Amino acid sequence: MPPIPTHARVVIIGGGISGCSVAYHLAKLGWTDVVLLERKQLTSGTTWHAAGLIGQLRASQNMTRLAKYSADLYARLEAETGLATGLRQCGSITVALTGERHEEILRQAALARAFGVDANELSPHEVARMYPHLETRDVVGGVHLPRDGQADPGNIALALAKGARRAGASIVEGAKVTRVTTADGRVSGVEWDADHETGHIAADHVVNCGGMWGRDLAAQNNVTLPLHACEHFYIVTENIPDLAQLPVLRVPDECAYYKEDAGKILLGAFEPVAKPWGMNGIPEDFCFDQLPEDFDHFEPILEKAVARMPLLANAGIHTVFNGPESFTPDDRYYLGEAPNLRGYWVAAGYNSIGIVSSGGAGMALAEWMNDGEPPFDLWEVDIRRAQPFQKNRRYLRTRVTETLGLLYADHFPYRQMATARGIRRSPLHEHLKARGAVFGEVAGWERANWFANDGQARAYEYSWKRQNWFDNQRAEHMALRTGVGLLDMTSFGKIRVEGRDALRFLQRLCANDVDVPTGRIVYTPMLNARGGIECDLTVTRLSETAFFLVVPGATLQRDLAWLRRHVGEAFVTVTDLTAAEAVIPVMGPRSRDLLRLVSPDDLSNDAHPFGTAREIEIGMTLVRAHRVTYVGELGWELYVPTDQAAHVFETLLEAGGQVGLTLCGLHAMDSCRIEKAYRHWGHDITDEDHVLEAGLGFAVRTAKGDFIGRDAVLRKREAGLTRRLVQFRLTDPEPLLFHNEPILRDGRIVGHLTSGNYGHALGAAIGLGYVPCKDGETPAAMLASDYAIDVAGRIVPAEASLAPMYDPKSARVHA
Known part of the structure; x- marks a missing residue:
């Protein structure tokens, strides 16, 4: 065994194809001080017995980009290293x-x-x-x-290891990492054991490529890495x-x-x-x-x-x-830096697609570590999507009985997990269940997606056509459009930012101006240095030194990490209050009528204009009423202490009979938001999408002073846009859109839809997607083209718009 150094820039734990790929790509980037420690022998965990299938098409553009990179890399490794990879593009x-x-x-x-x-x-x-x-x-x-194929997994890993060594990396077999050491909130190195010798390597970075050992290793440092082995x-x-x-x-x-x-x-x-x-x-x-x-x-x-x-x-x-x-709870692997421990990186949990994934994943992680930001949007596999409770071993072993089989199951839209359910529940859960709610899961939260009618089965019947809840969604959608609907959005992430420097801290992170009077609500993105959208949120000013942030439930851990990473020397605290309050949106043109029946407070435009929050009475308690909307109608989001949520719900429901109140699910909310062209983070906007090209320039205030991403906004304004986010409506009311359908401009594929749903008020399927701009092209010239969407090989003409097709001037929101 070669001598083990005492210092390294990075220590990689695990000598399967994932660890070898990370070592190879870091070394290629000039990280010569790279050490890989393998507990036994290279490839001895899972890599050696993998089937070695190389399928380049994945579920999204960037995952496909990584898989194609892997295939190209494996094709050239033999010439570089002299080791045959067995790659055969047999299709x-x-x-x-x-x-x-x-x-x-x-x-x-x-x-x-x-x-x-x-x-x-x-x-x-x-x-x-x-x-x-x-x-x-x-x-x-x-x-x-035709360009798919197969390869020899073990030889690929050994070729990557040889290439890494040639570029200066050290690879040591027979050395087990027993602990990752830390100091001041970041990693400081690893302790190792080899043939009864022990030692410590001081390191700035550690990469957990431990495969099925990775969860327990990560848990030692309270890092969430939810994975479990299956046969x-x-x-x-x-x-x-x-x-x-x-x-x-x-x-x-x-x-x-x-x-x-x-x-x-x-x-x-x-x-x-x-x-x-x-x-x-x-x-x-x-x-x-x-x-x-x-x-x-x-x-x-x-x-x-x-x-x-x-x-x-x-x-x-x-x-x-x-x-x-x-295997992992959602069938996607984990990549990136742990949100709670600086310098602790992960590349693990490949769900039986590790061979085709590891080449690209190693490249992406190496560039992320080298540049301080991912090379493109990697949210699908970002470690920050993992929820702390998912470390639970009973949860994992229950869930992975299902996720292995999901690789070949029908990938129906809206398909819900069947195992390990019911873990995170709103205080209204049983109330909604008793009234016909059919639940879906996001980040462990049980959320009412739609409501079954009396006598209707309370379950999904999956299809690529209209599913069994399509008419339920239409009724709920139109209730929000023409009457009043009640939703449960307790799953929203809720964050309190407070302290002497809270305003200065948020002004640095937010693209919009949050120096507003107490009670004002500001919609704002948080940007990265490239102008990409890191976070999508509302900020409500509670006092001179306290602010309330609302983020999507799925991105809470990511958003908390982004905030805490930038605290620095600021005198500010960042607190997760998600479990403290329920959120009950009351939406629709009759929402004011309903609230007047249960509250003595003045809810007129003069007393409670759009974009403000204030405490009001409902029933026999107090709630904080935020006048905002994600459905594009008059409405309020009611923030209620969890212990009083049932009382507020019952009070609203009892009065609701007088105004035709309808309980609505998340499917109806999504179909409403897409009619209004409201963006959804993770689909329509990501850290790779420039805020101006996403059409969110109205939420950016460069005049307020410096903030992260300001320079990128100014550069884009000077250079002009290279693409725009466009809303589409199919001219045929029958086909359905979900996401990723190709966009054709004048008969040529120019992009794909980022999200889709059925616009019941607009009478056809609606989609959002980016379309490249020609040099100096005006919006009018862009919209003058002929557009169509490819739906399973059928080319369907579509209308295109840069303004929302539903209520483009937001008159209904401000009613």
Whole structure:
């Protein structure tokens, strides 16, 4: 074993493909003081037994960008290092056995076109021609991605390690990290144990690439890294005579994938109910180990596979394999710096797509560490989306029984998790449940998405067409538009910023001017140095030194981290108050009528104008009423102490009969907001999207003085926009939009939708998406083009607008 240094700029923990990729890319960026410590041998955890499928199309543009980078990297590694990676771009075929799955893969093909990935739609006859061993009598159709392929995972990792060493990194096997040390809120190094020798490496950065060991290691430092190992099964046949090279084949309706390799077939499974493993910790001596065979568990997959590919009936089984892999609660891996510990980085939890992901993930994390900000929007995999409660081991082992199988499940829009539910509940939860609420989950919160009618099943019936709640959503949507609706948005993140320097602190972070009178509400983004949108929030001034921030529930941990990271020497406290208050929005043109029935306070425009908050009486208690809206109508968000929320709800409901009050869910709120072209962070606006190109220049005040991102705003104003966020309405009322559908301008793909829903008041599906601007192009010239949206291969004409199509002057909001 080589000598272990006592100092390093960064220590990487774990020698699988993820750790080797991070080491390789940091070294390529000139970080010569890089040390990777592997507890046993390189690749000995999960990498060595991975199937090595290289599928370049992922669920979003940036995840596809990372996967394509991985494939390109693996293609050139052999020439660079002399180690063969086994990369073979044999293509892949996905077949559909149902109409719903066919719709899904046609939408994936459209997505591929938008992302620049080669994709060809296949008839059943074409599937049979390209994969002659397949039984295709019940195949509805397929999609072929010719640049997909397969590779040797272990050799890729070893090639990355060799490249890292050549660039100056140190890689030490047989050295286990026992603890990450810290000082003053950031990492200070690692303690290690090797052959009964121990030591400490002082380091500025530590990267947890520990795979299935990563959760327990992170927990030592109170870092949330929710992942859990599951058993993953595959078999390898004996050699099959005259078997030609074949594309990778996926039959998701039978939970199976097939890989031809050297005249054999590897058959793998992503079964609907998986087997968690390692509940009591991973054995200390685990290294290149297999788990016990469980043929009974695998047999249903094999039976269908033999019927699907009859040649398997006569092929002997060479290997029955069962090995552990890490899975996460939402089927997405974790990347980035822990929100509560500076210098503690994570790249782990790859959900069985670690080979195709690790090349790009290593690149992105290395650039993030080097530059201090991610190279592009990585929110889908950002470690800051993890919720602290998700460290719970019972929660994880329950949830991952489902997430393994979700890889090949139908990826229906609005699909909800079925396991590990009911953990975070509003104080109104049981009230809403009793009145027909059907719940969805975001960040662990149970939220009423829609309300079932009497006698209607209180469950989702999934489809790519109109789902069973479509008419319920329409009724709730129109209640918000024409009457009055009540929602529960207790899941909002609520943050109090207080102290002598609170105003100066927020003025530095906020793009808008928050130096306003007490009681005023300011909508504002927080920007990064590139002008991208880090946070999307409202700020309410409570007093000279206290402010109340409201953020999306899903981004609370991220937003708290952004705030706390910038406190510095400021005399200010940042407190999470999310659990302290319920939020009851009362929205619609009759919302004032309802509140007048339950409150003696004056709610006129003169007494309570839009954009103000004040304490009012409701029933026999006090609430803070914020006159703001995310649905585009007159309304108030009522902030109520959680212990009094039930009383306020009951009071509103009792009076609501006089004005036709309707309980509304989050699906209706979203369809209303998209009609009004209100942006949604994580879809329409991200840290990669410039605030001016997102159409949010009205919420930026450069004249107030310096703030983060101000220079980028001024530069963009001088240089002009290169793209704009546009609202679209399909001219055909039948098709549905969700997100990622390609946008065509004058017949050519120019982008994709960032979000979509049905606009019940506008009478058709509505989408938002960025469209590039030509040099010096005016908005009028931009809108003069012909626009269309690709919906599963069907080109549907669309109207385009830069102003909201619904109530463009916000007269209804200020009524």
